[in-house]
Structures are given as structure tokens and as C-alpha cells.
Amino acid sequence: MSTVASSTRLEELGRSVLLHRDPTRVVVSVCNGPSCAASGAGQVIAAFRRELKRAGLADAVDVKGTCCHGFCARGPLVVVHPERTFYRQVTEKDVPEIVDTTLAGKGVVDRLLYIDPATGEKIVHEYDVPFYKRQLRILSGNNELIDPVKIEDYIALGGYSATAAVLDGMTPQQVIDELKRAGLRGRGGAGFPTWRKWQACHDEPGPQKYVICNADEGDPGAFMDRTLLEGNPHSIIEGMLIGGYAVGAREGYLYVRNEYPLALQHAAIAVRQAEELGLLGEHVLGSDYSFRLHLIRGGGAFVCGESTALVASIEGRPGEPRAKHVHLAENGLWDRPTVLNNVKTWANVPIIMGRGAGWYSQIGTETSKGTMIFSLVGKIVNTGLVEVPMGITLREMVYDIGGGIPNGRRFKAVQTGGPSGGVIPEEYLDVPVDYEQLSRLGSMMGSGGMIVMDEDTCMVDIAKYFLSFCKFESCGKCTACREGIKRMLQMLTDISEGRGREGDLERLETLANVVADASLCGLGQSAPNPVLTTLRYFRSEYEAHIREKRCPAGACRALISYEIVADKCNGCGVCRRECPEGAIGGERRVAHVIDADKCIKCGACYQACRFDAVRIGGRDHVHASCS
Amino acid sequence: MTTAAIDLAKTDAALAAYDSAEGGLVGLLQDIQAEYSYLPREALERVAQRTGLPISRIYSLATFFKAFSLEPRGRHVISVCLGTACHVRGAGVILEKIERELGVRAGHTTRDGRFTLEVVNCVGDCAVSPVCLVDGEIYAKISVTKVDTLLKRYEEP
Numbered sequence: 001m002s003t004v005a006s007s008t009r010l011e012e013l014g015r016s017v018l019l020h021r022d023p024t025r026v027v028v029s030v031c032n033g034p035s036c037a038a039s040g041a042g043q044v045i046a047a048f049r050r051e052l053k054r055a056g057l058a059d060a061v062d063v064k065g066t067c068c069h070g071f072c073a074r075g076p077l078v079v080v081h082p083e084r085t086f087y088r089q090v091t092e093k094d095v096p097e098i099v100d101t102t103l104a105g106k107g108v109v110d111r112l113l114y115i116d117p118a119t120g121e122k123i124v125h126e127y128d129v130p131f132y133k134r135q136l137r138i139l140s141g142n143n144e145l146i147d148p149v150k151i152e153d154y155i156a157l158g159g160y161s162a163t164a165a166v167l168d169g170m171t172p173q174q175v176i177d178e179l180k181r182a183g184l185r186g187r188g189g190a191g192f193p194t195w196r197k198w199q200a201c202h203d204e205p206g207p208q209k210y211v212i213c214n215a216d217e218g219d220p221g222a223f224m225d226r227t228l229l230e231g232n233p234h235s236i237i238e239g240m241l242i243g244g245y246a247v248g249a250r251e252g253y254l255y256v257r258n259e260y261p262l263a264l265q266h267a268a269i270a271v272r273q274a275e276e277l278g279l280l281g282e283h284v285l286g287s288d289y290s291f292r293l294h295l296i297r298g299g300g301a302f303v304c305g306e307s308t309a310l311v312a313s314i315e316g317r318p319g320e321p322r323a324k325h326v327h328l329a330e331n332g333l334w335d336r337p338t339v340l341n342n343v344k345t346w347a348n349v350p351i352i353m354g355r356g357a358g359w360y361s362q363i364g365t366e367t368s369k370g371t372m373i374f375s376l377v378g379k380i381v382n383t384g385l386v387e388v389p390m391g392i393t394l395r396e397m398v399y400d401i402g403g404g405i406p407n408g409r410r411f412k413a414v415q416t417g418g419p420s421g422g423v424i425p426e427e428y429l430d431v432p433v434d435y436e437q438l439s440r441l442g443s444m445m446g447s448g449g450m451i452v453m454d455e456d457t458c459m460v461d462i463a464k465y466f467l468s469f470c471k472f473e474s475c476g477k478c479t480a481c482r483e484g485i486k487r488m489l490q491m492l493t494d495i496s497e498g499r500g501r502e503g504d505l506e507r508l509e510t511l512a513n514v515v516a517d518a519s520l521c522g523l524g525q526s527a528p529n530p531v532l533t534t535l536r537y538f539r540s541e542y543e544a545h546i547r548e549k550r551c552p553a554g555a556c557r558a559l560i561s562y563e564i565v566a567d568k569c570n571g572c573g574v575c576r577r578e579c580p581e582g583a584i585g586g587e588r589r590v591a592h593v594i595d596a597d598k599c600i601k602c603g604a605c606y607q608a609c610r611f612d613a614v615r616i617g618g619r620d621h622v623h624a625s626c627s
Numbered sequence: 628m629t630t631a632a633i634d635l636a637k638t639d640a641a642l643a644a645y646d647s648a649e650g651g652l653v654g655l656l657q658d659i660q661a662e663y664s665y666l667p668r669e670a671l672e673r674v675a676q677r678t679g680l681p682i683s684r685i686y687s688l689a690t691f692f693k694a695f696s697l698e699p700r701g702r703h704v705i706s707v708c709l710g711t712a713c714h715v716r717g718a719g720v721i722l723e724k725i726e727r728e729l730g731v732r733a734g735h736t737t738r739d740g741r742f743t744l745e746v747v748n749c750v751g752d753c754a755v756s757p758v759c760l761v762d763g764e765i766y767a768k769i770s771v772t773k774v775d776t777l778l779k780r781y782e783e784p
Contacts, residue, residue: 219749296651
């Protein structure tokens with residue numbers, strides 16, 4: 001192995017990048033992640049370029065369109081570096097004022113600051129915002145400093161220096177040992193120790209081995225992998241580069257979900273740029289190690305999150321899994337030894353190699369090290385992407401970071417692990433989040449989706465939702481999954497539509513256990529989890545559906561009706577205008593009435609009424625809305 | 628359905644960029660679908676012929692993966708997101724509303740060929756849910772009452 005060559009080459013590269021950079025230079029970082037883009041971030045970026053030119057500042061200030069900063073609920077976000085002045089919900093029209101006040105002058109645009117709802121105080125700096133304060137953003141924090149289509153941005157932050165250090169001074173076995181000391185576990189969901197996979201593949205003989213990155217993020221309600229790949233693609237490439245070196249693979253595959261066109265585009269640009277700089281290809285950084293990376297588009301099948309199904313799909317076969325006793329480390333892609341890891345797992349690797357296992361293993365709990373990225377969505381004030389050390393409690397996630405439940409509603413449950421996970425009720429909010437604790441509660445870490453539910457969410461409906469997802473996504477190879485899920489869904493549908501019978505819950509449990517035991521792959525084995533956990537924690541809600549033909553949350557449409565309470569209705573007409581079916585009648589200033597035959601139970605009137613006059617028949621008492 | 632003659636030059640161009648050793652067969656079909664908006668039988672036969680793979684193998688992929696359609700799709704494709712965040716915020720009734728307005732169920736194309744209605748399990752825009760996409764363009768925080776206006780944008784003269 002050639003030595004010093006690698007670090008010298010990278011140093012030269014780094015110097016040429018940093019030569020053009022001034023750490024005190026003003027950079028306007030505009031979040032152009034999925035949610036901000038949908039709220040007009042693109043126009044904000046264009047407006048900054050235009051306005052800076054007008055103010056004669058085009059050469060003095062850089063404008064960076066970056067990927068997700070995390071605080072999606074308040075997007076589009078603008079952060080002015082190096083002070084990290086933080087503006088939220090910025091529109092095109094606000095830009096001239098920011099340019100004149102903050103960039104031309106040194107002032108702050110008061111009205112665009114974030115107001116802490118707890119204290120009512122305005123917060124100037126990003127790091128003081130409560131949403132960010134409790135986080136530890138070692139993987140996602142660089143997103144706002146990186147223009148994802150510029151490799152220089154990654155190198156300027158020390159990117160690829162871990163690769164240089166590994167190639168210069170570490171044997172493959174030393175890399176694996178370091179990973180073992182760090183205690184990194186798979187971030188795809190199951191939490192298998194990463195070093196073990198690597199060691200098994202490393203120990204296999206043969207010149208041809210592969211590493212694969214699973215970026216086929218299919219969990220509904222999850223966008224962590226998308227954000228990393230769109231926002232910082234080089235961190236994943238670097239992880240794979242180091243992994244390939246450790247296990248002896250000269251080729252890698254980056255398997256990206258087809259529904260993420262921007263992630264595909266950024267990954268393709270990143271691979272090309274890394275090739276141009278000699279970071280991928282023959283003789284990486286002048287060493288003896290060569291590594292090629294291929295980009296593969298997924299075909300849109302959730303089951304391809306299952307490693308053997310993903311491999312089949314790369315090989316050009318339908319994505320059907322095979323029995324787990326044949327390990328990928330021995331017989332993987334094209335029957336060669338293969339290591340497959342999730343996006344976040346790979347992105348952790350350069351950080352561990354760069355900062356050392358000692359530093360890394362101090363973060364987290366006894367058994368779960370490092371940080372975890374969650375997409376915090378659903379009935380939560382601060383929807384967004386959250387990175388926290390393992391071991392934080394669910395309560396801190398939901399209330400301190402997430403800002404609690406909107407509209408004065410009450411927390412009911414949090415769902416983790418996607419269709420493979422389960423719901424966790426309020427009484428366990430103080431449980432620390434790690435792999436073991438979540439499994440103990442019947443859920444799982446999963447890939448990082450965290451969906452918050454309030455009292456308007458029906459647990460029978462949620463179980464039904466995830467089962468219909470799994471029924472749709474089951475590849476059909478094994479009977480337990482293909483038929484079992486279908487029958488369970490049928491029973492849940494009956495229950496939610498008022499046809500439930502005594503004994504259904506026991507039958508459902510029996511069938512759920514059979515499907516879990518007899519299915520071939522993880523999809524079928526874990527598909528019953530949402531049913532089993534909702535039954536475990538919210539059994540009485542099921543019973544109300546069966547015995548009283550009533551949906552206590554007011555969500556199952558076959559069991560509810562919308563009514564207008566005449567005493568509370570002042571005939572303002574808002575609901576009448578909002579009703580898409582013309583089902584509401586009544587004179588102005590006289591109490592309105594809903595025509596039950598025309599009503600499609602869409603809930604538009606319920607949401608529109610500001611006088612609490614629309615009532616859902618059949619539901620439990622609801623906490624008074626404070627809005 | 629009678630289909631116009633298929634221009635196979637586009638299939639050949641996609642085949643030229645295909646490297647079987649790198650495992651891009653699914654990607655090849657995606658390239659072909661991007662050209663025609665669906666996978667025409669003639670194109671799949673050409674793929675089988677050029678790659679030497681049996682046509683059944685090509686069809687096993689074309690029918691397994693959701694990304695593929697064997698029928699021509701509408702001039703506009705509406706994808707309603709049914710991810711969990713969208714679901715708990717009422718995506719179901721929005722889908723039903725669009726189905727009623729267009730007179731087709733999800734997975735189908737309107738008779739005039741104007742719209743294909745599809746569902747997607749999460750596009751990752753959970754913070755602005757519920758969402759739907761029309762021809763890849765995202766519409767955030769949609770509601771039942773906004774559906775009419777949304778569809779009118781794609782009205783044709």
C-alpha cells in the first residue's frame with residue numbers, strides 16, 4: 001500500500017479549496033429541502049441573488065441553496081452565517097429588507113425572528129432556538145453549510161480526510177476494530193452491530209466483493225435518508241469508500257428510491273465530482289485501493305428495503321426476499337460476499353473514523369451509541385427532522401423539541417418504526433429511546449419515522465392503515481404474509497365499519513402471531529406489530545368499535561356522523577361555503593343543518609367552524625380547543 | 628386500444644446506454660418508461676431481443692415494480708400521497724374527492740386521457756402534509772375544498 005500519498009493529495013485538494021474561502025465571509029444559507037421548497041424557497045434564493053446585486057453586495061455575500069435544516073414547520077428558513085442569525089417563514093417579499101438590514105447593515109429584522117412560545121421572547125440565533133438546542137446534529141448539522149452539488153463545500157468541512165487517514169495508516173482490520181469500539185449499530189431498523197457484518201464479509205475469501213447502500217427509503221412518514229442524500233451526498237459516498245476498503249470490495253452500489261428525483265440527481269453529481277478528483281475510481285487518492293460506485297434506481301417496492309430483495313432487484317430480478325440463513329456476507333450480490341447498510345449507517349462511518357471511536361462511543365446509552373435521526377411528523381407543532389443522542393426520552397422529543405401537540409389537543413400515542421413498528425402510549429413517554437427499550441414496548445427503532453398522534457387519531461384506523469400498506473407491498477412469495485395480512489385487514493375493516501363480533505380480537509391476535517412467526521422476511525414478520533401494539537395499549541378502543549359500534553376518536557367514517565349543535569351555531573355560513581357537497585343548508589344568521597344523505601363525512605365543516613358548533617356523533621368528549 | 632406505431636429508436640437509445648454487468652435492468656425499463664410514459668409491448672420485445680433475456684423475465688420486472696405501467700398514461704399524472712403523516716391529516720377523503728371529480732379510481736386514467744390518478748406511499752414532504760403531486764410539481768397542505776381549483780389549473784382549451 002502506498003502511504004503518505006493519500007493525505008498529501010487530499011491536503012493539496014483541501015488547500016486549493018480553502019484558498020478561496022474566508023471563514024468570516026457572510027453566507028446566506030437558504031433551506032431548499034423538500035418542505036421549504038414546497039413553500040417557495042426557490043423564489044427566496046432567486047430574490048437574494050437579485051437583491052444582493054441591486055445592493056452591490058453580490059461579491060461580498062454568498063447565497064447557498066442547501067438541503068433540509070430540519071425545522072420544516074417554520075420554513076422557508078434563512079440562516080445568515082457566520083453569526084447564524086435565524087429567520088423563519090421567509091418569503092420573496094422579505095428579502096429586500098433582510099439584504100438592507102442584516103447584510104448591508106448589521107441589524108436584525110425583528111418581525112422574521114422566531115418567537116419562543118414558552119417565553120414569548122424573540123430569538124436571534126439559530127442555536128438558541130429550543131427546537132435545535134436539545135439536538136446533537138453530528139450527521140445532519142452540516143446540511144446547512146453545504147451546497148450539495150459542490151464537492152468543495154464538503155472538503156472545506158474536512159470531508160474525505162477520514163478516507164485519507166484510513167488509507168494512510170490503517171489496515172482493513174483496524175478499521176473494523178475501530179467500528180467495533182465505536183459500537184455503531186445498523187440504522188436501517190434492526191440495529192445489528194455494523195462491525196459484525198463487515199467482519200464476516202472481510203473474512204470471506206475472494207477478490208470480488210461488494211458494498212451496497214440502501215437508500216430505498218420506503219417507510220411512510222419518513223424522510224431522513226432522503227434528506228441526507230439530497231443534502232450531503234458525499235458523507236455517504238465517503239462511508240462506502242471506507243467500508244469498501246475495510247471489507248475488500250472494489251465496487252459499490254448506491255440504491256436510491258425512484259420517488260426521490262432530487263436525491264438521485266445529487267447523488268449522480270456527487271459521484272461524478274468524486275471521480276473527477278480521484279476520490280473514486282482507480283487508485284483512490286493515489287493509493288493502491290480502487291473503488292467504483294454505481295448508482296441504481298429502485299423500482300418502487302417497499303419490500304426492497306429487505307436486503308435480499310434489494311440485491312435481487314439490482315440483479316434485474318423481481319424484488320423477492322429469500323431465506324435469511326443464506327447470509328449476504330457469504331452469498332450476496334451476484335453470489336459474492338456483500339455488505340449492505342442503510343444511508344445513515346454509512347454516513348456515520350467517516351465521522352467515527354475522523355473523530356475516533358472513543359469520542360463517538362461516549363454519545364448514547366450503554367447498548368445504543370451515537371445519534372439517531374427522526375422525522376418528527378403528524379400531530380406535532382414543530383414538524384421536522386430531528387437528530388438526537390440515543391437515550392433521549394420520548395417526552396423530550398415530543399414536548400421540548402417538538403413543541404407539543406397543536407390546537408390544544410391531547411397527546412395520545414407516538415408511532416415509531418413505520419409499518420414494522422408499533423404505537424407507544426403516554427405512560428411510556430419517559431422511556432429513553434434506544435434499540436432495546438423500543439423493542440421491549442413492542443415497537444422498534446426502525447429507520448427513524450416518528451409519527452405523533454392526538455386524541456382525534458383512532459388506533460383501529462391506524463392499525464388498518466399500516467396493514468393495508470403491508471398488504472399492498474407484500475411481494476406475495478410466502479403464504480403467511482400474502483394471505484395472513486389480507487385476512488387481518490379484512491377483520492379490521494369489519495371492526496372499523498361496525499361489523500365487528502365478539503371473539504374478533506382473540507382471532508386477530510392468533511392470526512397476528514402466526515403471520516409474525518411464519519413469514520419469510522422482515523416485512524411479514526413485523527407487519528402484525530401495529531396491530532399487536534394497538535391491541536396491547538388501546539384494547540378498549542377496539543371494544544367500543546365492536547360492542548358499541550362507536551369510534552371514540554371520531555375517525556372511522558362508517559361509525560360517525562356530523563351534526564350541527566343549534567345552540568352554538570350562529571349561522572355565519574362558513575361551513576356552508578366550505579362543504580364540497582353542498583350538504584349544509586340554512587338561512588344566514590340562523591342555525592344551519594347538515595343533510596345526512598348528502599354528507600360524505602369529509603370533516604371540512606368541522607375544521608372550518610370557529611364556534612365549536614359542529615359535533616362528531618359517537619365520539620368521546622374532546623378537550624376544549626384553545627384556538 | 629389501438630396504439631400509434633411505436634418509435635423504437637428511443638428504446639434503442641436507452642439500450643445503448645445499458646450495461647448489463649452493472650445491474651441496471653430496472654433502470655433501463657425506467658428510461659424507456661420516461662420516453663413513452665409507459666412500457667409499450669414492442670419496446671419490451673426489443674429489450675428481450677437485444678439482451679437475450681426471455682420476454683417473461685422482462686415482464687416479471689415490469690409487473691412487479693410499482694414504477695411501471697403497461698398502459699399509456701394520461702397527459703397529467705396526479706399522485707396523491709397516502710403516507711402516514713398525510714393519512715392522519717385526512718389524505719383519504721382528498722383522494723376520494725379527486726376520484727369523484729375525475730370519475731376514475733386510483734390507478735386509472737380518465738377516458739379523455741387528461742389525467743392518470745395514482746397514489747404514492749410517502750414522498751417525504753410530511754411537514755407540509757397532506758400533499759399531492761401533479762406532473763411532479765408539489766401541492767402542499769391541500770384540502771377537500773382546494774381540489775376543484777387544483778384540477779382547473781390543468782383544464783385544457
